[in-house]
Amino acid sequence: MNQVFINRVSKFLPNEPIVNEDMEIYLGKINDRESKAKRIVLRNNGIQTRYYALTKDGVPTHTNVLLTANAIRNLLDADFKASDIQLISCGTSSPDYLMPSHAVMVHGELKNGQSEVNSASGNCCAGMNALKFGYLSVKAGNTANAVCTGSERMSSWMLADHYNKEVENLKDLEEQPIIAFNKDFLRWMLSDGAGAMLLENEPRGPLPMRIEWIEGYSYAHELEVCMYAGADKLANGDLKPFSDYHSVEWLNQSVFAVKQDTKLLDKYILDKGVESMKDAMEKHGITPEDVDYLLPHVSSHYFVDGLYDRFAKAGIEITRDKWFMNLRSVGNVGAGSVYLMLEELVHSGRLQKGQRILLCVPESARFTYSYAYLTVC
Incomplete structure (x- = not known):
């Protein structure tokens, strides 16, 4: 088996970065009313700026494919050209199309010549699953390199216009014309962007990072769905897919809106995160002392103190001075967040040879968790 390096x-x-006060300029106001959830959600999540692939009139400026392709282009130079890419592995929860796959469309945008492609779907862990596919391909010798990406373009999903038909339907039914909190919540949480990594079977560049291992854990066998889109949740916890609804209901009930069961999120996201991280560390025989930087993808600063306390109680306390996050300035970019954290850390000038980095990505969709352990070479 080959060693694998993030070069x-x-x-x-x-x-440009968008401050909290300007969010509704871009996204619009549902029913021409300011959101009641906005102030509460923003106070808890601690995000101060984020990025949207939109104009102030809500017109898209980039597709997810273009965001991803541009991140890949920023990897390239005379020493590693687009034509050198042997595998393109892309993860996202907000593809531009139901089909073809996201990675195929990115390949078509790049026009880099023959490449293998892989698309990882899901939510926040999609970026890590794309990374693991590339890691295993290079490790097994299937390819000598892989370009892996995590990206999101959620802003266009959150435009007020997508919810106004449901509001009109509520008025017709003489009900309160207010979108449910489980839909409005995520309008103030999600951001756009893309990150990319070049994996190779030899170290190159000033500070390559060797991938020691990548682990994933799913608790779908224990827990019901928490975050979803293109469906509605029934009283028994099952999901009814959009294809089982009449087309008029797609608009009247905002079936395609991204929804979050916040009660389930609060109840399970931290406990299962600690359980899975402890399992991963024990499996590979590492302790908190073996971690110089922890890059935890958290959707909200609301969870940070609770996560730290649970780590401490579980005997895997990683001191706060080792935590590296950029949620406040970049926002929650879902599958792209861990890529954006690592990119910022790499270019911060802080890294030194021999340091160890632990990537930690939870996914609330049905409670999935991914971890990667890196050594700076």
Whole structure:
């Protein structure tokens, strides 16, 4: 088996950073009313700026494919050209199309010549699953390199216009014309952007990072769905897919809106995260002392103190001075967040040879968790 190295990390963030006060300029106001959830959600999540692939009129400026392709282009130079890419492995929860797959469309945008492609779907762990596919391909010798990406373009899903038909339907039914909290919640949580990594079977560049291992854990066998889109949740916890609804219901009930069961999120996301991380560390025989930087993808600063306390109680306390996050300035970019954290850390000038990095990505969709352990070479 080959060793696998992350030799380059890049990003692409669309347009200019957007402050909290300007979010509804871009997304619009549902029913021409300011959101009641906005202030509460933003106070808890601690995000101060984020990026949207939108104009102030809500017109898209980039597709997810273009965001991803631009992040890949930022990896390239004379020493590693687009034509050198042997595998493109892309993860996202917000593809532009139901089909073809996201990675195929990115390949078509790059026009880099013959490449193998892989698309990882899901939510936040999709980026890590794309990374693991590339890691295993290079490790097994199937390819000598892989370009892996994590990206999101959620802003276009959150435009007020997508919810106004449901509001009109509620008025017709003489019900309160207010979108449910489980839909409005995520409008103030999600951001756009893309990150990319170049994996190779030999170290290159000033500070390559060797991938020691990548682990994934799913608790779908124990827990019901928490975050979903293109479906509605029934009283028994099952999901009814969009294809089982009449087309008029797609608009009247905002079936395609991204929804979050916040009660389930609060109840399970931290406990299962600690359980899975402890299992991963014990499996590979590492302790908190073997971690110099922890890069935890958290959707909200609301969870940070609770996560730290649970780590401590479980005997895997990683001191806060080792935590590296950029949620406040970049926002929650889902499958792209861990790529954007690592890119910022790599270009911060802080890394030194021999340091160890632990990537930690939870996914609330049905409670999935991914971890990767890196050594700076």
